[in-house]
Amino acid sequence: MGAHDHLTPPTSPSFWRSPLRGPRLTALLGTVLLAGITLLFVTGLLSYAAYNPNLAGGVNDKTPGKGLLGFYLFSWPTDPHWLYRLTQGVHVTLGIALVPILLAKLWSVIPKLFTLPPARSPGHALERLSLLLLVGGALFEFVTGILNIQLEYLFPGSFYPLHFYGAWVFIGAFVAHVVLRVPRTVRALREREDPGAAADETGLVAARPDPPTVTRRGALGLVGAGSLLLFVATAGQSIGGWWRGTALLAPHGGRDPGSGPNGFQINKTAAYVGIRSQDTGDDWRLTIEGGGRRVRLSRAELLRLPQHEAALPIACVEGWSTDDQRWSGVRLRDLAALVGLGERPPDLLVESLQLHGAFRRAALRDNQVRDPRSLLALRVGGADLSADHGYPARIIVPAAPGVLNTKWVSRLTFGEW
Numbered sequence: 485m486g487a488h489d490h491l492t493p494p495t496s497p498s499f500w501r502s503p504l505r506g507p508r509l510t511a512l513l514g515t516v517l518l519a520g521i522t523l524l525f526v527t528g529l530l531s532y533a534a535y536n537p538n539l540a541g542g543v544n545d546k547t548p549g550k551g552l553l554g555f556y557l558f559s560w561p562t563d564p565h566w567l568y569r570l571t572q573g574v575h576v577t578l579g580i581a582l583v584p585i586l587l588a589k590l591w592s593v594i595p596k597l598f599t600l601p602p603a604r605s606p607g608h609a610l611e612r613l614s615l616l617l618l619v620g621g622a623l624f625e626f627v628t629g630i631l632n633i634q635l636e637y638l639f640p641g642s643f644y645p646l647h648f649y650g651a652w653v654f655i656g657a658f659v660a661h662v663v664l665r666v667p668r669t670v671r672a673l674r675e676r677e678d679p680g681a682a683a684d685e686t687g688l689v690a691a692r693p694d695p696p697t698v699t700r701r702g703a704l705g706l707v708g709a710g711s712l713l714l715f716v717a718t719a720g721q722s723i724g725g726w727w728r729g730t731a732l733l734a735p736h737g738g739r740d741p742g743s744g745p746n747g748f749q750i751n752k753t754a755a756y757v758g759i760r761s762q763d764t765g766d767d768w769r770l771t772i773e774g775g776g777r778r779v780r781l782s783r784a785e786l787l788r789l790p791q792h793e794a795a796l797p798i799a800c801v802e803g804w805s806t807d808d809q810r811w812s813g814v815r816l817r818d819l820a821a822l823v824g825l826g827e828r829p830p831d832l833l834v835e836s837l838q839l840h841g842a843f844r845r846a847a848l849r850d851n852q853v854r855d856p857r858s859l860l861a862l863r864v865g866g867a868d869l870s871a872d873h874g875y876p877a878r879i880i881v882p883a884a885p886g887v888l889n890t891k892w893v894s895r896l897t898f899g900e901w
Contacts, residue, residue, distance in 0.1 A: 493598075494595075495598045497687065497690075497691045498692050500595045501692060502690060503694060504703055506688050506689050507689075508672045510672070511668075515669065521582070521655075527574050527578075528575055532648060533556070534560045534567075535885060536847065538554065538557050540900070547649070560884070562851060564883065568883050570722075572801060573805060580715070583630075584711045584714065585707055595688060596687060597616075614661040617656070621654030622654060625647065633733075633734075634733075720734070745865025745867035748807070749798070751886070754871040754892070759871065759892050764871065766782075770783075770896065772819055772896045774820060774899045778823070786814055786860070786877065787862060791862075792814070793810060794880065795808040795809070796882050798886045811861040813859040813860045816881075828854070829854055831853070832898050834848065834895075835894055836891060837892040843888070857882045858880070860879060861878050874891030878890060878893060
């Protein structure tokens with residue numbers, strides 16, 4: 485590269501020399517992202533609905549003031565019991581696998597970010613604005629999502645509202661960009677070859693391309709291989725079985741959860757949330773309230789009640805999940821009957837012994853309380869719960885996000901709270 489080239493600004497078309505850039509490459513990458521990001525957005529909305537944010541009092545709602553953005557919310561079902569494991573596993577795994585494709589797409593259009601003048605017409609100005617919001621929104625959503633998956637909360641504020649509102653800004657820009665670009669994308673996909681620089685309307689074809697060092701097909705192959713590698717290094721945390729050992733990028737990929745009945749993944753230990761041994765000892769009592777009545781039970785008294793079993797996984801927002809574990813304990817609907825609410829038990833507020841952190845209070849819908857597989861679990865795999873898995877008692881509900889399966893339960897309040 486000569487001295488003149490060193491002085492060429494990025495606003496000049498001659499600054500960009502790659503022979504790979506062109507409308508066809510951008511259209512191919514954009515088509516993949518169109519399908520992938522649409523699925524990401526849908527599974528993200530489903531994840532938010534799974535938290536039941538519209539329950540009275542907004543106990544589970546970590547995005548206050550959402551207004552019309554919550555228009556689609558519905559009562560989250562309990563069947564199939566692996567529903568959240570599937571939807572959130574797809575959301576996280578697909579998000580990770582799309583990273584190389586997103587970066588390749590950004591690389592393919594980076595000359596557009598430096599085009600002068602910034603706006604040639606109102607339509608062009610709208611397109612540039614949607615592009616800036618699209619790029620910024622994509623980077624924000626992917627970065628915050630990846631940090632959350634790795635349990636690294638480096639961003640200011642809570643992950644939930646940041647990711648939620650960021651998603652709506654991003655998808656608005658995404659839809660606007662797609663509408664504006666569809667005709668060009670279809671035309672580029674139909675053409676077998678890119679036009680020359682002089683005839684290129686997109687400004688992506690290099691005016692003075694360098695000699696190619698790799699074919700466009702080879703570049704696409706490298707991007708696809710990168711996505712496949714990230715998929716393999718992530719998907720096992722949701723798929724389970726022997727695949728779990730391949731989940732090197734998962735937050736628990738490099739950790740040994742131990743062996744035995746309690747040998748499966750957790751996010752937070754008892755020590756981390758300040759649970760002391762004296763809090764869960766012989767003096768522990770479960771308080772049950774509802775219908776104007778109150779009952780207090782020791783763990784021994786709970787064990788003397790009819791015990792039931794359910795094979796259910798734990799599935800978390802970070803995308804990891806366990807295989808089905810064999811839980812045993814007292815049905816939530818049977819506990820509601822102890823305070824006279826056995827016919828059609830209402831919504832339930834669950835409170836934990838932990839003194840800080842999100843979801844130490846969590847609400848469950850009446851359909852979740854009534855499901856016969858919804859338990860106040862006392863044992864898992866035939867053994868008492870370990871301290872880290874919620875001893876002396878924890879909630880387990882089919883298809884619910886992990887944070888709603890409250891550990892170290894101290895109080896159950898049925899009905900109004």
